[in-house]
Amino acid sequence: MGMRWFVWGFFFAFLSGLSVSASAEDACPRNGTLGVSRTVEIDTTGGPGFGMEHYKAYDFLQDKEVVLTFDDGPQKYSTEAVLKALADECVKATFFSIGKMALGYPEIIREVSKAGHTVGTHTWSHKAIGKLKTFDDGKAEIERGVSAVHRAVGGPIAPFFRFPTLVDTPEAVAYLGKRNIAMFSTDIDSVDYKPQTVDHLIKSVMAKLDKRGKGIILMHDIHKRTAQALPIILAQLKAKGYKIVHMTAKAPVVTLAEFDEAIEKEAKGLPQVGAERPMSSVVKTVGGAAPKDDGAGDATEPEGMPTAPAEESVHAPDGGGSASAPLPAFPSAASPAKKSTVAPETAVPPGTTPGPGKQSSNEPSSAVSGNSGIATSPAASAASSATAPASPPLMTTASVVRTVSGEEAKLAAPAAPAAKSEAPQETTHKSLMERAKETWKLWFGE
Known part of the structure; x- marks a missing residue:
């Protein structure tokens, strides 16, 4: 009898482990989460x-x-x-990574990619392309960023690029077109690099989105306040009926050998692909006083990183935000008592000095790519034609962006034949006891 209970206990432990693994793999999509409404595939030909x-x-x-x-x-x-x-809400996003930052924290950018998010690039060191002496310098800033992020991820990345401070140049636009790298600006700038409370950031983002009704939202994952605000922003998006669209690329970016070689020299002494676990996930203080940066002092951490601002209080919203308090004013730079200690707008890569910078001008750049385009629905086509330049684009929206999954597939690509969808397989969820009994019968009979 004792042996029988021992075997039963063994089976329970074994099957419990299987159950945990299965639930981890099948965690998303999950009921009650915001999730991804549709995934679009972008053809970046022509930039x-x-x-x-x-x-x-x-x-x-x-x-x-x-x-x-x-x-x-x-x-x-x-x-x-x-x-x-993002994982808690089964949401996917696009990360425009700086090359130096990716080489400094390769294990983190690999986690971004492994989680199913899209990884694009944001130059090598966040230098404004238009302020460099020559475009050869600008080309190097772009390409070194592409090669560095590609190396850090250890696999394919998207040919998606965002200009630092959102300012392009005609030469850069033309170059990216030849390289078949898509450019991304924004519809809603969170301005999260400015000193502000978490509540203010949440209300500002949602107010801009509610006014516009849709859009590409720009945030910065280097800021503590953004990380604190994001769960509440996601909760408000869900409460207000917004849907998440995940951007993917039709083909990965192709790096250039000369810049790959330059990055290999830069990366000497940094972790190689395969160092999947940061020290903080291996060693953690569980008793006694933890050091200020517990687990952060390993050799993979670059120097010169921006200091995180002080803790900011976050008020849980009623359906999405603390509406009772008015929006706080930004601290005034002229007032010594309100001097900000918030990290600068951009992350400071290794070997550089932190410094403030501008984000984006509200005025659009004079250089606009006109050799390709997108249209996923009659409504979207109408919106595009209302703002399109005088010269018609060579490519339609449907030829550049197509929905590869989600509810809007037919609208997004009306010209494409509808793919045959397989009926979802019904999964019968059995209790742990039922699974244990089946295994017992299989091994030992009735």
Whole structure:
């Protein structure tokens, strides 16, 4: 009898482990989460531009659709917190990574990619392309960023690029077109790099989105306040009926050998692909006083990273935000008593000095790509034609962006034949006891 109970206990432990593994793999989509409404595949041939703040010809989003994007990372702790918030709601986003940051934290940018998010690039060191002496310098800033992020991820990345401070140049636009790299501006700038409370950030983002009704949202995963605000922003998106669209690329970016070689020299002494676990996931203080940066002092952490601002209180919303308090004013730079200690707008890569910078001008750049475009629905086509340049684009929206999954597949690509959808297989969920009994019968009979 004792042996029988021992065997039963063994089976329970074994099957419990299987159950945990299965639930982890099948965690998303999950009931009650925001999730992803549809996934679009973008053909980046010719370097099309997206985001109505600068590239007004193409708009593939329908009403109440949102694309989440994050710039300047990866950054220890803040990017990890952003990833957790997205995972909790089964949401996918696009990360425009700085090359130096990716080489500094390769294990984090690999986690971004492994989680199913799209990884694009944001130059090598966040230098404004238009302020460099020659475009050869600008080309190097772009390509070194592409090669560095590609190396850090250890696999394919998307040919998606966002200009630092959202300012392009005619030479850069033409070059990216030849390289078949798509450019991304924004529809809704969170301005999360400015000193503000978490409550203010949440209300500001949602107010802009509610006014516009849809859009590509720009945030920065290097900021602590953004990581704190994101769970509440996602809760408000869900409460207000917004839907998440995930952008993917039709083909990965192709790196250039000369810049790959340069990055290999830069990366000497940094972790190689395969160091999957950061120290903080291996060693953690469980008793006694933990060091200030518990688990952060390993050799993979680059120097010169921005200091995180002080803890900010977050008020849980009633259906999405603390509506009772008025929006706090930004601290005044002229007032010594209100001097900000918030991290600068951009992450500071290894070997550089932190410094403030501008984000984006409200005025669109004079250089707009006009050789490709997008249209995923009659409504989107109408919106595009209203703002399109005088010269018609060579490609239609439907030829550049197509829905590969989600509810809107037919609208997004009307010319494409409808793919045959297989009926979902019904899964019978058996209790642990039932599974144990079946296994017992299989091994030992009745």
